[in-house]
Amino acid sequence: MGQATQAPGSRTDPGVAGPGPAAGPASRVTLALRWLRLVAGVVPFGIYVTLGLLLPMIAVAVGAFQNNDGGFTFSNVSAATHGIYLKGFWQSIILSLLTSVIPGILGLLIAYAIFTAKRGKVLRQVAITAAGVFANFGGVPLAFLFIATLGSSGLVSQWLTSLGFNPYDHGFTLYSLTGVVVVYLYFQIPLMVLVILPALEGLRPAWREAAENLGARTWEYWRYVGGPVLLPSFLGCVLLLFGSALSAYATTEALTNGTIPLTAIQIGSFLNGNVIAGQENIGKALGLGMVVIIAIAMIVYVVMQRRAARWLR
Amino acid sequence: MVAVARGGSGGIGPPRRGGFRGVVPPGRYSTTWRWAVLLVTAVYFLLPLWAALRFAGIGAFGSVISESGFTSSLALSVRLAAITTLVTIALMLPTAVYVHLRLPKLRRLLEGITILPLVIPPVVLIVGVLAIAPGFIKSTPLLLALEYVILAMPFAYRAIDAGLRALDLKTIVEAAGSLGAGWGSTLWRVLLPNLRTALLPATVLTVALVLGEFTMASLALYQTFPVWIYVNSQTSGQVSVAASLLALFVTWIVLLAITVLGSRQSRKTGGGEVTLFTVAPTETRGD
Amino acid sequence: MTTNTTRDAATTAAGTGPVRAGGGTSVLLRDLTRAFGVTRALDGLSIEMAPGELVALLGPSGCGKTTALRIVAGFEIADTGSVLVDGKDISSVPAARRDMGMVFQSYSLFPNMSAQDNVAFGLRMRKIGTGGRRKRAGDLLDMVGLGPQAGQYPHQLSGGQQQRVALARALAIEPRVLLLDEPLSALDAKVRLQLREQIRTLQQRLGTTTLFVTHDQEEALSIADRVGVMSNGKLEQLAAPDELYTSPASAFVAEFVGVMNRVPGELRGGGMVTALGSTMPVRGHIPDETPVDVLVRPEDLTMQVVEHGNGIVTTRTFLGSVTRVGVQLDGDVAVQVDRPSAESAALAPGASVSVSLPGQPVLVATRRVS
Numbered sequence: 001m002g003q004a005t006q007a008p009g010s011r012t013d014p015g016v017a018g019p020g021p022a023a024g025p026a027s028r029v030t031l032a033l034r035w036l037r038l039v040a041g042v043v044p045f046g047i048y049v050t051l052g053l054l055l056p057m058i059a060v061a062v063g064a065f066q067n068n069d070g071g072f073t074f075s076n077v078s079a080a081t082h083g084i085y086l087k088g089f090w091q092s093i094i095l096s097l098l099t100s101v102i103p104g105i106l107g108l109l110i111a112y113a114i115f116t117a118k119r120g121k122v123l124r125q126v127a128i129t130a131a132g133v134f135a136n137f138g139g140v141p142l143a144f145l146f147i148a149t150l151g152s153s154g155l156v157s158q159w160l161t162s163l164g165f166n167p168y169d170h171g172f173t174l175y176s177l178t179g180v181v182v183v184y185l186y187f188q189i190p191l192m193v194l195v196i197l198p199a200l201e202g203l204r205p206a207w208r209e210a211a212e213n214l215g216a217r218t219w220e221y222w223r224y225v226g227g228p229v230l231l232p233s234f235l236g237c238v239l240l241l242f243g244s245a246l247s248a249y250a251t252t253e254a255l256t257n258g259t260i261p262l263t264a265i266q267i268g269s270f271l272n273g274n275v276i277a278g279q280e281n282i283g284k285a286l287g288l289g290m291v292v293i294i295a296i297a298m299i300v301y302v303v304m305q306r307r308a309a310r311w312l313r
Numbered sequence: 314m315v316a317v318a319r320g321g322s323g324g325i326g327p328p329r330r331g332g333f334r335g336v337v338p339p340g341r342y343s344t345t346w347r348w349a350v351l352l353v354t355a356v357y358f359l360l361p362l363w364a365a366l367r368f369a370g371i372g373a374f375g376s377v378i379s380e381s382g383f384t385s386s387l388a389l390s391v392r393l394a395a396i397t398t399l400v401t402i403a404l405m406l407p408t409a410v411y412v413h414l415r416l417p418k419l420r421r422l423l424e425g426i427t428i429l430p431l432v433i434p435p436v437v438l439i440v441g442v443l444a445i446a447p448g449f450i451k452s453t454p455l456l457l458a459l460e461y462v463i464l465a466m467p468f469a470y471r472a473i474d475a476g477l478r479a480l481d482l483k484t485i486v487e488a489a490g491s492l493g494a495g496w497g498s499t500l501w502r503v504l505l506p507n508l509r510t511a512l513l514p515a516t517v518l519t520v521a522l523v524l525g526e527f528t529m530a531s532l533a534l535y536q537t538f539p540v541w542i543y544v545n546s547q548t549s550g551q552v553s554v555a556a557s558l559l560a561l562f563v564t565w566i567v568l569l570a571i572t573v574l575g576s577r578q579s580r581k582t583g584g585g586e587v588t589l590f591t592v593a594p595t596e597t598r599g600d
Numbered sequence: 601m602t603t604n605t606t607r608d609a610a611t612t613a614a615g616t617g618p619v620r621a622g623g624g625t626s627v628l629l630r631d632l633t634r635a636f637g638v639t640r641a642l643d644g645l646s647i648e649m650a651p652g653e654l655v656a657l658l659g660p661s662g663c664g665k666t667t668a669l670r671i672v673a674g675f676e677i678a679d680t681g682s683v684l685v686d687g688k689d690i691s692s693v694p695a696a697r698r699d700m701g702m703v704f705q706s707y708s709l710f711p712n713m714s715a716q717d718n719v720a721f722g723l724r725m726r727k728i729g730t731g732g733r734r735k736r737a738g739d740l741l742d743m744v745g746l747g748p749q750a751g752q753y754p755h756q757l758s759g760g761q762q763q764r765v766a767l768a769r770a771l772a773i774e775p776r777v778l779l780l781d782e783p784l785s786a787l788d789a790k791v792r793l794q795l796r797e798q799i800r801t802l803q804q805r806l807g808t809t810t811l812f813v814t815h816d817q818e819e820a821l822s823i824a825d826r827v828g829v830m831s832n833g834k835l836e837q838l839a840a841p842d843e844l845y846t847s848p849a850s851a852f853v854a855e856f857v858g859v860m861n862r863v864p865g866e867l868r869g870g871g872m873v874t875a876l877g878s879t880m881p882v883r884g885h886i887p888d889e890t891p892v893d894v895l896v897r898p899e900d901l902t903m904q905v906v907e908h909g910n911g912i913v914t915t916r917t918f919l920g921s922v923t924r925v926g927v928q929l930d931g932d933v934a935v936q937v938d939r940p941s942a943e944s945a946a947l948a949p950g951a952s953v954s955v956s957l958p959g960q961p962v963l964v965a966t967r968r969v970s
Contacts, residue, residue, distance in 0.1 A: 041411035042419065048404055049426060052463040056441025057433065063444060113350040129572060132521050133565045134358065139527035140543040141557030145361040148368035148554055155364035186361070189354075206708035209675055210766075212695045213702045214722035214773060224721070228712040240431060247434035250527040254543070264436045264528075271440060271532045284444070287437035294432045311712045311753045 057291070063284035080285035088261040089289060092246055095177065095262065099184040100241035106185070107192025108234060114193070115200045127193065134190035139250030146183045146255070150174045175256050183251060188241050195240060199233035232309035239301045243294055263290055362561075365554050373555035380552060386541035387563070389454060393537065394523040394567075397461040398516050401469045404462065406508070407500060409473045413482055420474075427470035430463050438463070439529045454535050461526065465519040472518075476511020480504075517568050524564045538563075624651035624809045625686050625776040627672070632681035634667055634833075641667040642678070643833035652807040654800070655838075656824035658817055660856070664833040665813045666781060672811060673779050674698050685776060696725075701770030701808075702779040706786035708766055709754040715741060715765045716750040722773035740768040744798065760791035767799065771806070778803065778810040784819060796823055817857050821845070829853045849884065851965035854895050861901065861935040863957070865894035865964060873964055876910070876929075876956050883961035895963040898924060898938040902956050905946050909954035911935075913947050923947070927955055 064080075067073040079085065114127045149156050152168050160167055173179055203226060211221040249264040258265060263286050270283030377383060412419050430438070442460055443451070450456050485507065489499040505512075527539040536544065538560060546553035627649040634642040641664045649655050657665040670676040672683050674695030682691045690698060701722075709718050719737035728736075741747050744764040754762055763783055770778060780799070784792045800823050803810050814820050820827045821841040828838040829852070837849040848854035865875035867890060873882050875894040903925070914934070915926035923944040925937045937955060939947065947953070 038415060041415060042408055042423075045404060045408040045423075048462070052442075052459055053429065053433075053438070055445055056438055058441070059444040060437060060441040063441075109350055110354050113347040113354075117344075117347060117351070129517075129565070129568055130358075132517055132568055133561065136518075136521040136525035136564065137561055138525060139539055140546060140553075141539065141560050144546065144550075144554045144557045145365045149361040149364035155367055156360060186358070204707055206704045206706075207710055209673075209695075210702065210704060210708045210710070210769075211721070212675075213673060213698075213700065214769070215696050215699075215725035216721075217696055220725060224724075225710045225712065229710075243432040243434070247436060247528070249434075249436050250531070250539075250543070254546075264434060267436050267440060268528070268532055271443065283440055287434075287440050290434050290437050294434075298432065311714075312755075 060284045060287045060291075063281050064288040065285075066281055068281070076279075076281045076285035077288075079279070079282050080289055084261055085263070085266060085282070085286060088263040088266050088286075089293070091177075091261055092263045092290075093293060095180060095184075095252075095260075096242050096245040098177075098181050099188050099245040100238050102181070103185050103188035103192050104234065104238040104241055107189045107237075108196055108230075110189065111193045111196045111200055115197065124197075128197070131190035131194045135187050135194055138187050138248060140254045142183060142186055142251050143254035146174060146179075146186070150179070150182065175259065177260060180252050180255060180260065183255060184245060184248065187248075188245060191244060192237055192241060195237045196233065199230060199237075202233075203229060228308070228311075232305055232312065235301055235304050235308060239297060242297050246290060246293065362558065365558050369551050369555040369558065373549075373551045374559065376549075376552050377556045377559055380545060380556075382536065382541050382545065383556075386536050386538045389536065390524055390538035391567075393454060393458050393461065394520045396455070396458040397465060397523050398519050400458065400462045401465045401515070401519055402512060405466065405469045405473055406505070406512075409470060409477055410482070410486075410500065410504060413474075413477050414486060423470065424474075427466045429467075431467040435464060435526070435528045436532065439532050443533060451533075454537075457530060457533060457535055457537070460529060461519075461523050464526070464529075465515075465522055468518040468522075469515040472511050472515035473508065476508045479511070480507055513572065517571055520567055520571065521564055524560070524567065624653075624807045626651050627777055627809055627811070628684040628687075629668065629672065630682050630684060632668060632671055632678045632683070634664075634671065634676060634678050640664075640833045642671070642681075645681070645830075645833065645835055647828060647835065647838060649809055649811065651809055653825045654803055654810040654812060654823065656812040656814060656820035656827045657830055658814060658820040658827050658856070659830035661815060663830040665815075665830050667833075668830075669779055669781055669811055669813045672777065673700055673702050699773065699775055700777045700779055701773055701775030702781065703763065703766045703770050703783040705782045706759065706763070707754075709757075709762055709769070711754050714751050714753055715746060715757065718754070718765055719769045719772050721769065726773065736772060737768075740772050741765070743771075743802065744768045758791075759787050760795055763787065763795060764798070767795075767802070771802070771808070775808065778808045780810065780812040782814055785814070785816065792819075799823065821857070827857075829856055831856075847883075848963065851885075851895055851963055854963050855965075859898055859936060861896050861898065862893040862965070862968075863896060863929075863933060863935060864931065864967065865892050866890075867892055867964070873962065875962075878957045878959050880957065880959045881961045882964045884963055887964060887966040889966045891967045892964050893967045894957070895965060896957060898936045900958065900960070901935065901937045902958055903927070903937045903939065903947075904954050905951055906954045907952055909952045911953050911955050913949050913951045913953055915949060916944065916947055927953060929955060 064076050065072055065074070067075065081089075114124055117123050146154075148154050150167075151157065151174055154174075157167055174183070207225050207229070208221055211225050216224065247264060249262070249268055252260060252262050253265050253268070258269075267283050267286045267290075270280060270286075408423070412423055438460065442456070446456055450459075482504075485503060486499055489503045494503065525539060526537070527543070530537040531540045531543065542553055542556045542560060545556060627647075629645055629647040632642045632645040633640070643664070645664065645668055647655065647668075657668060659665050667676055671678045674690075674693065678691065682689045684690070685698075709715075710721065713721065716734070716737045719740050720733040723733045723736060738747065738750060741750050744767055746761060746764055746768070749757060749761060749765075754765070757765065763786075766783070783799070784795055787795065796819060812820070812824060821844070824841065826838055826840055827844050829836045829844065831852050837844060837853045839849075844853065844857050848857060854860050863875050865873045867873055867882075867886070868879060871882050871886065872879050873892070873894060899922070911927040911929040913925055914928050917924045917926075918941060919938075921941055922938045923941045925939060925944065925947050927935050927937055929935060935955060
């Protein structure tokens with residue numbers, strides 16, 4: 001990357017690199033200087049990312065293998081992969097899978113409905129702004145909204161009860177995994193709509209018409225053209241939703257008060273200080289675990305993406 | 314190769330033989346499912362709002378505003394949003410421009426780095442941040458703003474990148490340079506106005522993110538607006554539901570304001586939308 | 601121009617249209633009307649296409665030509681009127697069963713399929729086996745000269761190559777009718793010319809009845825058996841290219857096809873008009889409103905170098921065998937006059953000339969208020 005493709009003294013660059021050394025066999029030193037000058041422009045960004053992202057993540061990774069005195073230990077990792085913490089991981093993964101695939105499909109459907117609606121320009125503007133708000137609406141306020149709606153004495157629960165169907169008599173409770181999934185849809189669907197819309201905009205009407213012209217019925221168009229074209233973007237968006245669900249923390253905590261042990265909540269409790277002294281670094285081990293889960297999800301994504309998007313290369 | 318297409322007698326008739334059967338397509342594609350989907354969606358999203366409104370009652374909104382901590386926490390959140398947006402643009406715009414112009418090979422790397430905050434859980438990030446941040450910065454909310462910049466990066470970079478790709482960046486910068494503009498004034502006077510449309514969605518998403526972020530703020534013990542709602546919820550259910558609705562509406566209004574202001578000033582430069590993933594390469598090799 | 605005359609033009613001209621042996625498909629567009637809100641995209645359009653004929657629809661954007669094509673393809677539904685293919689009304693047949701090959705303006709290739717799979721798609725929809733599909737797709741790609749690119753994806757092909765694949769894809773299903781919707785307008789000039797010739801050659805070889813929509817008059821005139829000039833949803837004239845040029849039926853056609861001068865004239869009654877000192881008969885419609893202009897082609901004006909003539913040469917453009925001379929006439933009228941290049945040496949800018957009309961029947965139109 002650093003081989004100074006730009007001609008010395010190129011005028012494309014207002015001011016950063018002055019005229020380079022004259023042509024001729026450049027010495028190692030001048031090459032190095034030129035390289036330094038070239039990368040100078042990205043140094044602030046590099047420093048920022050290092051301090052704000054890289055070092056904290058290293059701190060988590062290192063801390064996961066440290067005891068309180070700073071010595072090396074496996075005990076944190078061991079603790080993090082057993083008992084309640086292991087259960088937390090499983091619950092987190094199940095919840096994240098449910099709340100990435102379901103809203104992924106629903107969001108795609110809704111985005112498509114918005115995208116293809118007649119006179120859709122106004123609708124689209126409203127929908128995008130609304131999606132931007134709802135996608136970032138989570139945590140405690142969201143929990144309250146749903147307690148007022150689907151809680152045991154919520155508005156909808158009461159309506160249903162008055163119709164002779166009390167959901168709480170039929171095994172439903174807002175404070176369960178099912179309940180949490182329903183609540184998560186509230187920010188996951190808008191997120192999906194937001195990120196998949198550009199992909200839908202990339203679907204050209206001419207493809208649909210060409211397929212039809214060649215004798216394809218609607219389902220055949222989606223089977224052979226629309227679906228395959230959208231698949232790579234769809235997978236990427238679902239991965240994003242998976243990450244978002246895995247990180248979601250406050251909503252579940254406010255809803256369930258810790259009855260559903262999610263890893264994110266468990267990590268939070270270490271920071272809140274409600275832990276036995278000497279176990280603080282288990283939080284870091286859990287954090288590392290989450291990163292590993294994400295990494296695995298990304299690998300799965302990359303493999304699927306490669307198969308789905310062979311035609312893109 | 315001529316005979317192939319000529320010989321009409323081959324078995325290639327109209328699809329699904331039977332020729333032209335009278336299957337009438339009244340409207341070209343059915344639209345009823347579309348409205349059904351949108352209706353169900355609207356119900357799902359509006360019903361909780363209505364329920365919350367009913368539960369809180371109008372009176373609760375009055376008491377929210379008079380509640381102690383409301384103003385200060387909202388002010389903190391708005392301030393954080395402003396700082397985050399400014400720092401994000403000040404950091405990402407020059408970097409993206411520089412990489413586009415001088416180090417195009419780094420673009421993929423930059424794309425990779427900027428997607429990371431999207432997949433690293435904030436709860437994990439804050440654990441690390443609190444572990445290494447020096448005390449003097451932990452004592453100010455600035456720490457939060459600096460980390461929000463990291464969280465905002467994925468959207469900001471993609472929006473700016475899309476905007477830059479739409480511009481003939483090289484020509485513009487060369488033109489500015491030939492007229493005697495230095496890096497700073499090129500960025501400030503030429504690129505920034507041209508990229509306003511691209512920066513708009515980036516700003517919208519950044520602001521929404523900061524106004525709604527709870528995890529990091531609560532774990533780092535700053536009382537931003539979402540945290541205040543949570544803390545306050547312990548005292549009164551109705552008031553905190555009212556506050557939740559208020560949070561939603563405040564965010565919405567701020568976003569609408571930014572959108573309206575931004576799009577009024579930049580109608581000419583065409584629409585910019587946040588593109589996280591692209592579908593198909595549309596450009597073709599020239600002949 | 602009323603619907604009646606349009607239909608007359610269609611039927612009379614169809615009689616003279618070339619009919620090929622080998623029996624293609626005849627197509628009849630009958631009195632098509634289509635309105636979008638208050639705008640009438642089509643207003644009683646009738647066209648009869650003989651088997652194997654290539655008809656180009658030419659007109660400015662928004663004249664309804666694309667709407668007409670899309671109604672034939674089944675992508676739009678006419679408010680009234682019908683489309684007959686081989687005498688059968690297909691108005692109620694869905695697009696997917698019309699068996700018409702269509703080439704779109706650009707980017708219509710399926711991006712997730714190789715060139716070969718794109719061409720084979722229509723055959724796949726017709727449940728043709730893999731082997732048959734592959735063979736036929738390969739043959740068609742060879743036919744458009746893209747055999748070696750069979751395995752490439754659309755984004756690896758140039759714009760011209762993409763359109764050739766699209767053409768092969770449309771022809772692969774042996775369409776009864778070939779529909780071309782400005783297939784060349786996204787290409788650069790040189791490629792456009794090559795592909796235009798290729799389309800025409802293939803079309804004539806296969807004898808496929810073809811409807812070609814374009815806004816480029818040169819394209820339409822060079823490729824089509826007959827050209828239909830459209831304006832405001834109506835067919836102004838449908839005729840062979842040379843006829844369209846030499847005897848346009850209306851002022852609109854006259855000015856849309858080729859270069860046309862407007863010279864102020866005065867109606868004399870009895871179907872005569874005076875302009876540039878000559879009086880001659882009016883051909884076609886006589887406008888009710890005055891003042892009027894006489895329409896005349898650059899090659900139909902005569903010009904002599906004289907002292908104190910009625911005009912002064914302003915520009916001179918060498919066009920090969922002819923030279924086009926711009927003249928500023930008295931009364932602030934600019935005209936263009938074509939002269940053989942060999943005789944135009946004296947026509948330098950600033951030269952005083954006398955421009956006149958030869959006295960043949962001319963078209964007359966109401967003067968434009970500028």
